[in-house]
Amino acid sequence: MYGTGLLKGMAITLKYFFSKKITVQYPEEMPQLQERFRGRLYIEFEKCIACGICTKTCPNDVLSLEDARDENTKKKKLISYTIDHQYCMFCNLCVENCPGNCLHFNHDFEMSKYNREDIKEVYHRPPEMDQVASSAGTSDSGEASEPAPGLTEEALKKQKKIEALMTALDKNPVKVLSRYVENEEDAQILAGIIQADRSKAEKIVELMADDQDKARKVAVAFVNKEKKQRQSQGEGGEKHEHE
Amino acid sequence: MMQKIETLFVDLSDWFIAWLQSLGVPLAWADGILLLIQFLCIVGIILVNITILIWLERKVSGFIQQRPGPNRLGPFGVFQTIADALKLLTKEDIIPSKTDRWIFLTAPILFMTISVMLYIVLPMGKDMQVVDLNVGLFFFISLGSLTTIALLMGGWGSNNKWSLLGAMRSVAQMISYEIPLALSLMGVVMIAGSLRLSDIVAAQDNLWFVILQPIAFLTYLISATAELNRGPFDMPEAEQELTAGAYTEYTGMRYALFFLAEYTNLVAVSALASTIFLGGWQGPWLPSWLWIIIKTYLVMFIFMWAKWTFPRIRMDHLMAFSWKVLIPVTLVNIVATGFGLYIFKGIGG
């Protein structure tokens, strides 16, 4: 009969009138991003060997780098690295082709800026990366690569210590961590936290190299927080914290 | 207490007249002043109603489309409309150079004025009516059809092809649907035996006319949708075809006036539907003025629900539907009502 189609449509819309709303309330509620989501491109400056493959693979000339010969090792080193996000197509070609695996996309998608110039992101060589203080050869990069003498020695020592601790932590986390917390169980919890969040691991390792007491305090704080969280999760059902 | 709330507004006006008379103002003057105040109240009611209504329309459309609708300003986003109105008020009033200036400028004002005038005869509760005309229904229908002129003025004055097309469509549509609209109300008038709206409400003491006249109610709803230029009959605007039809060249507050007037009409038409078919302000427990609001909003929900479900009909189908379906159906309904009345009176008398 004429009109049944209309009524059927109205029944469908009425059904949805009372159904759950599916809009993601964006600024308050972050969208569920998939693991491979390509947000902002970033570079791990320390790992880059300045080979320039990324700049050659990029279809849109987003990437550019400035390199120089190291006086001592005769190797190329990276002085600065520029990512001009406004031309990026998020095609992933640079990430796939990077031999040192130092280009990545993170999950940050809020990239809008008020000025066109602000979109460009320039990485400068951090001063502590220059292991031996050298006055020559780096003059073109200005303030970024002229570290104060003396500090470099100390920074280098610390760097090495951190690196050693990090490898130890990766190999046997519970053993290393049990020195900083009360018992083995807590050490295990802490190991879990550190494995889940790399930034926390780095923080703790840095403190270990610097100030043992402070590291202990922070470690205990981490464990207590995690314990509390587990408790509340036990009450409120399984909830995955989304990052 | 209940009685107090029921007669709240009537008491207020009685008290006001008495107060004016105690100051030595003659009765005729006092009545005049009261009329003026009543008119201002209507404008106030309209504005408040429209803010709620536009918000409601957005909420309904959102809910139907699985969205929450506006929810940023105020609780549940109720202040969204106010913010929008403020924005439109502060916008530049652009008058294109090639327009027919005076026609262009007066069209939205005329549209709004006509829409507001519709409210004069609507009973908004027991004894709550600005003017109880003995030809109230007739007044309503004839004023309602005047809005065509305002739309035509807007479309013609804009000197824009889209606007003109929209205006032409609106004239054709309004003329075609005026007839079934009036005819579908005739059955009710025949039963009630009066064009006075308060009489029609009183005649529904025992039985709402929607039960006696279901076909008339349906045809009224359909032709009212067309009269209101609402989806699925929104030919004159037809956003996807005519960009905005007759309103294409309007900006700022002038555009807002058109927009507001359309919603004013929506409230008026829905209120008339509840007055004529749903027993008007009559209802148990609650005060009469609350009943009419509830019924009006229910009718408006039906309008919104249909708008957000259906696609737009085609122009020639629209005309054919009016002339080939609605008008014959309403005519048959009138004849059937006449027969029914004759038989009923024959039995009764």
Added chain:
Amino acid sequence: MLSTERLTINIGPQHPSAHGGLHVEAVLDGEVVLDAIPHVGYVHRSVEKIAESRTYAQFVPYTARLDYLGTHLPVIGYVQTVEKLAGIEVPERAEYIRIIMGELSRIASHQLFIGSLAIDLGATTGLLYCMRDRERIMDMFEMTSGQRLLAAYMRIGGIAEDLPAEFIPAVRSFVRDIPKMIKEYQGLLYGNEIFQARLKGIGKLSAEDAIAYGVTGPNLRACGIDYDIRKAEPYGIYDRFDFEVPVGSKGDAWDRLMVRNEEIIQSGRIIEQALEQMPEGEIQAKVPRVLKPEKGKSVYHRIEGAKGELGYYIVSDGGEKPYRLHVRAPSFVNLMALPLVSRGGLLQDIIVNIATLDPVLGEADR
């Protein structure tokens, strides 16, 4: 008899139903259309010239921007052309993944077709429901490639990354839900009498005209011609799947809608079969880092895109960049039929015809 003046109005390029930059010059007599002349080129980006200054691998992401509504299909077409040109064999698993992604793109494109048709007819809610269902496909694209709309997932010789673990359950549940979605569109749109009245008998295109004007894809099949490149010249591994090619009979807007509706179901069938048959293994063939196809070789390769025959013609001069690349865009050719189907109808039918010819201007203008 009143003499009436002809009225020329410009639908677009800025118009709610211009589908992204189409300009139709409509000559009207009242509401009756005397002629409708499409003007394209408002989103021209000279993709073919860009190709000449990019290496074969670098050009991959640009192709996704042709038909951005069925984003994997133009990429598949391009990489397969280059593989033909350079003689690269693609691993089995990559072929299956390409089929799945391509058919998902086709479903996404057709869903958006239904939605945009609905909103062009004034049924806003239809669009929102279609968008909601398409969102699940977008999520799957994000899952695999990290990009939602312009997923550059295909690579010359294979695909970029293997499927993540959560992908296959997601596809399965989506394919399972296709009949439910269709039923909802049926209830809200196809079953609606107003909707039917707006589409049935509108914009008729005869089979002869369709062939003469080079109309392809669902629009050609709606005219009653059983021609699908997936069957006529199976590319990739399409010869391994069992599916039907839906064909219309009248060639009107309604048939164009119904053909696409049926294609969604058939694509679902293909995806199901592909999931069953998909082997484990390599996803990327060995491709030299700098790809230099043989000098003087040229290849024309065509696939069944969401809009019709999508062809690439590439000429190599032995260098690492294509000497000449031409895209045979179905939307561009299909748009030529717009005056043909619109003449004699009403102004409102032009909107229906634009929507049902389903041009995507990124592809038409290139």
Added chain:
Amino acid sequence: MSTQQAVFEDISKTWGDQIEVLEDQYFEGVKVPCKILPEIFQKLRDEHGFNYLANITAVDFQDRFELVYHIYSIPGNRKLLVKADVDHDQPLAPSAVAIWPTADWQEREVFDLMGIRFEGHPNLQRILLPDEFEGHPLRKDFSMKG
């Protein structure tokens, strides 16, 4: 393939050594002189059922242009490639619009981007680029610097 063979035999019988058969792994084709294009198209459409013109494009080889036509026969599911050389200094070619209306826009596109004029085209105007645009961007000598 036998019918395809017949096509080749037929056209080489008519035009003799003006026709050069192209070796192509995927797409069998012929190379013909530009001026006999309309006749050969007429014959292909009317006698051999090639009713569908899929694609027209042109390649700039700097000393010459090469027009490329991809033609199908839809019920027969056959395909044929036709190539023709066009002079670089005076790029003129006969139009195929009278035989396949679909050539209309595609020839306009070739004219627009490559600058080959088609004689007998009803409306040879720029299609993708604005009317006042100068030059033809797909030519190799087109300057990319704005």
